[in-house]
Amino acid sequence: MSERFPGWRELPKGAVSPKSSIEYKTGDWGVEKPGIDLGRCTQCTLCHFFCPEGAITISEDGHPEVGMDYCKGCGVCAEECPVKCIEMVRKR
Amino acid sequence: MVSGLTLKEAARKPDGIAPGHRLCAGCDETVIARMILKATRGPTIATSATGCLEVATSIFPYTAWNLPWIHSAFENAAATASGIEAAWQAMRKKGKGPLAEYETVDIIAFAGDGGTYDIGLQALSGALERGHDFTYVLLDNEAYMNTGIQRSGGTPFAASTTTSPAGKVIPGKREWKKPIDEIVIAHGIPYVATLSAAWPLDVIRKARKAFEVEGPAFLHAIVPCTRGWRYPQEKTIEISRLAVQTCFFPLYECRFEEGRPVYKLSGPSAAIARRPESKKPVLEYLEMQGRFRHLFRPERRDDLIDSIQAWVDQNWQILLEKVG
Amino acid sequence: MKNQILMGLNGDEAVAYATKQVNPDVVAAYPITPQTIIVERFSEYVADGEVDTEFVAVESEHSALSSCIGAAAAGARAFTATAANGLALMWEMTYIASGMRLPIVMAIANRALSGPINIPTDHSDSMGARDSGWIQIYCENSQEVYDASLAAWRIGEHLDVQLPVMVCLDGFTLSHTMENVYTLPDEKVRDFVSERKFIKVEGHMGETELRLNPECPLTMGPLDLQDYYFEHKLQQIDAMKQALKAIPEIDAEYAKISGRSYDFLHPYRMEDTEVAILGLGSTMGTVRYVVDQLREEGVKAGLVKMRVFRPFPVEELIKTVGNVPVLGVLDKAASFGAPGGPLYEEVKTTFYDQPEKPMVVDYIYGLGGRDTSPQMIRGIYENLMGVLERGSVSDRVCFVGVRQ
Numbered sequence: 034m035s036e037r038f039p040g041w042r043e044l045p046k047g048a049v050s051p052k053s054s055i056e057y058k059t060g061d062w063g064v065e066k067p068g069i070d071l072g073r074c075t076q077c078t079l080c081h082f083f084c085p086e087g088a089i090t091i092s093e094d095g096h097p098e099v100g101m102d103y104c105k106g107c108g109v110c111a112e113e114c115p116v117k118c119i120e121m122v123r124k125r
Numbered sequence: 126m127v128s129g130l131t132l133k134e135a136a137r138k139p140d141g142i143a144p145g146h147r148l149c150a151g152c153d154e155t156v157i158a159r160m161i162l163k164a165t166r167g168p169t170i171a172t173s174a175t176g177c178l179e180v181a182t183s184i185f186p187y188t189a190w191n192l193p194w195i196h197s198a199f200e201n202a203a204a205t206a207s208g209i210e211a212a213w214q215a216m217r218k219k220g221k222g223p224l225a226e227y228e229t230v231d232i233i234a235f236a237g238d239g240g241t242y243d244i245g246l247q248a249l250s251g252a253l254e255r256g257h258d259f260t261y262v263l264l265d266n267e268a269y270m271n272t273g274i275q276r277s278g279g280t281p282f283a284a285s286t287t288t289s290p291a292g293k294v295i296p297g298k299r300e301w302k303k304p305i306d307e308i309v310i311a312h313g314i315p316y317v318a319t320l321s322a323a324w325p326l327d328v329i330r331k332a333r334k335a336f337e338v339e340g341p342a343f344l345h346a347i348v349p350c351t352r353g354w355r356y357p358q359e360k361t362i363e364i365s366r367l368a369v370q371t372c373f374f375p376l377y378e379c380r381f382e383e384g385r386p387v388y389k390l391s392g393p394s395a396a397i398a399r400r401p402e403s404k405k406p407v408l409e410y411l412e413m414q415g416r417f418r419h420l421f422r423p424e425r426r427d428d429l430i431d432s433i434q435a436w437v438d439q440n441w442q443i444l445l446e447k448v449g
Numbered sequence: 450m451k452n453q454i455l456m457g458l459n460g461d462e463a464v465a466y467a468t469k470q471v472n473p474d475v476v477a478a479y480p481i482t483p484q485t486i487i488v489e490r491f492s493e494y495v496a497d498g499e500v501d502t503e504f505v506a507v508e509s510e511h512s513a514l515s516s517c518i519g520a521a522a523a524g525a526r527a528f529t530a531t532a533a534n535g536l537a538l539m540w541e542m543t544y545i546a547s548g549m550r551l552p553i554v555m556a557i558a559n560r561a562l563s564g565p566i567n568i569p570t571d572h573s574d575s576m577g578a579r580d581s582g583w584i585q586i587y588c589e590n591s592q593e594v595y596d597a598s599l600a601a602w603r604i605g606e607h608l609d610v611q612l613p614v615m616v617c618l619d620g621f622t623l624s625h626t627m628e629n630v631y632t633l634p635d636e637k638v639r640d641f642v643s644e645r646k647f648i649k650v651e652g653h654m655g656e657t658e659l660r661l662n663p664e665c666p667l668t669m670g671p672l673d674l675q676d677y678y679f680e681h682k683l684q685q686i687d688a689m690k691q692a693l694k695a696i697p698e699i700d701a702e703y704a705k706i707s708g709r710s711y712d713f714l715h716p717y718r719m720e721d722t723e724v725a726i727l728g729l730g731s732t733m734g735t736v737r738y739v740v741d742q743l744r745e746e747g748v749k750a751g752l753v754k755m756r757v758f759r760p761f762p763v764e765e766l767i768k769t770v771g772n773v774p775v776l777g778v779l780d781k782a783a784s785f786g787a788p789g790g791p792l793y794e795e796v797k798t799t800f801y802d803q804p805e806k807p808m809v810v811d812y813i814y815g816l817g818g819r820d821t822s823p824q825m826i827r828g829i830y831e832n833l834m835g836v837l838e839r840g841s842v843s844d845r846v847c848f849v850g851v852r853q
Contacts (some may be wrong), residue, residue, distance in 0.1 A: 063150055205515050
């Protein structure tokens with residue numbers, strides 16, 4: 034264990050959480066990741082809603098963007114995309 | 126206001142639950158919870174009963190909650206929410222205290238089926254009877270998934286769980302799913318609705334209505350569980366959809382108006398009511414799930430499948446009669 | 450004391466009246482004998498508009514404390530009251546309230562725990578909760594109940610403490626017995642209790658007060674595993690140590706406005722004492738009466754009333770009874786299979802390492818409300834004098850007032 038854990042005086046009282054889960058990357062959980070063909074994407078936003086991680090955000094111009102730091106590779110987005118523009122591919 | 130909420134608008138609204146949580150790949154719980162949180166009006170405080178959502182979003186020192194959130198125990202989500210609501214009401218009345226200035230606070234209690242049908246039923250009933258202004262969200266994955274898939278009052282008939290295993294003599298759970306919505310509706314609360322993540326806009330609009338009504342609102346979501354129901358993780362939304370298309374879990378709303386419950390079918394279920402031939406056989410729903418595998422192998426149990434279909438048909442018929 | 454109003458109040462009414470003057474944001478409670486008068490009187494204050502508290506008439510004690518936890522986490526002052534089985538039903542939540550560092554105040558009208566079911570007083574209920582992380586104050590009479598019901602808020606909310614507080618009053622003996630109580634004017638109470646104060650914590654979205662703040666969200670009650678739970682428990686242990694410093698501060702402040710001084714321990718005729726009794730609660734009034742009689746008879750008897758049981762005042766106890774030759778401990782609760790009653794065990798632990806220490810005998814008494822007469826207390830002193838003469842303890846634990 035190289036990580037230094039804080040002592041009891043350093044932790045906030047009441048056991049309130051000091052860190053956002055944003056700092057905890059779950060992107061290495063799965064073996065696959067979604068590849069989105071943005072040319073065919075209709076910007077319906079469903080993949081954003083159906084992603085169990087909330088890892089797919091919608092950019093300013095309306096396209097989905099996958100946060101690979103968090104994607105667990107479940108494949109729900111590919112399964113549910115109405116125009117089938119998402120394909121699950123193996124992570125390298 | 127409600128009708129103005131489009132998917133595109135909701136998609137741009139920041140999520141209430143951040144990524145980096147540790148729910149299983151393909152879990153439906155945050156899917157539905159995130160949709161519900163998209164519908165909040167402003168200041169929001171949430172509480173969760175002990176369960177998958179609570180555990181996996183709050184492993185210290187990390188938290189996925191982008192809004193004030195508290196977990197205290199398993200059986201008391203409704204009681205904890207009652208206290209939060211009472212605190213806000215008192216501060217409003219006194220005109221002092223940290224919540225005094227908020228004209229609305231969307232107070233949400235999330236609980237699973239164990240925390241609602243079973244151990245939390247008393248606290249829920251008490252809070253509904255007292256009429257606190259809060260929204261209770263039942264995330265119904267039909268068993269105690271957090272402790273390893275034990276049967277609950279919400280587990281359907283014949284489902285195999287670790288405490289109602291499909292054995293040589295007994296084919297899974299012997300009891301039918303408890304009619305929790307009817308129990309809740311009997312309290313005469315202003316708003317009850319059922320949800321499936323397969324229809325995001327329906328979820329968001331119902332959640333907004335739940336927040337807007339004064340008094341308790343109850344949202345009951347069907348929440349497929351890849352581990353407990355045993356299906357491929359990418360099928361979560363498809364199973365949520367099939368639950369509705371087979372009328373195993375119809376989508377409807379119930380408002381309490383002039384002293385009586387007024388039922389209204391929601392889009393996909395209303396379409397089935399208009400075109401009964403579009404109702405899919407429950408078989409399609411059952412055969413996708415490993416928890417019902419013993420109904421098909423080693424030998425097909427038509428007797429059990431037929432009784433489940435009969436249960437679905439009867440409840441659907443009863444609901445249609447209520448809708449009128 | 451000037452401007453104080455003398456009222457006839459039973460212990461429960463003293464709690465209710467003090468709580469009315471505090472005007473907390475939320476009271477969530479469920480009826481149970483002998484606590485019921487507290488919630489009844491408080492409900493009347495609500496119904497008559499004398500407080501603007503939200504009264505949540507919950508469906509169980511578990512929900513009572515759960516609601517208080519929700520309310521206190523939202524930044525409210527929250528109060529509840531219970532007894533016996535009600536406290537037992539809350540058990541899970543008592544640890545959660547202290548673990549979240551929520552300064553809830555709860556009155557306990559001490560009553561024997563089932564089974565078999567019993568209504569009168571003993572301390573089995575609050576003693577069962579002695580390790581739950583709550584500060585515990587035990588009261589001898591209605592005046593002390595009133596005073597503790599005010600001071601409890603300040604003690605629990607002290608910025609170095611931030612812990613929930615139990616105010617314990619013996620069921621019926623105090624809860625239902627009318628006594629004269631000097632009460633402070635409302636404005637003095639308001640000045641004394643003021644508003645709830647919050648500590649600052651560094652949450653995942655920045656520094657904020659420890660409460661559910663929509664402007665800067667906190668996560669309260671996370672899953673806390675083997676890598677952090679222990680540290681959080683150490684924080685609670687430290688908070689109890691801080692309470693040992695904070696309680697005298699608050700007591701001194703209260704003495705200024707009330708003229709009534711409180712301490713962890715209240716010794717009586719302990720100057721040259723050879724035999725002393727240490728105990729909690731209303732029985733100590735009876736013990737004082739017997740001490741006076743014995744002193745007139747030339748017996749060097751004394752007593753020490755313990756007001757604060759949690760945090761346990763170790764140093765004060767050593768100072769107060771360290772040089773007394775023989776000490777009898779009154780325990781109004783049994784600890785089945787243990788070496789003795791709960792107070793006895795703490796006392797023995799306190800003195801084990803001391804070069805100078807009393808011989809200690811435990812007297813378990815009054816279980817299930819069994820009457821404790823002056824004659825019985827006199828019997829205990831006689832027994833202690835036997836120990837003094839022999840120079841040794843024969844029976845470490847004795848049972849008083851029970852048929853053999």
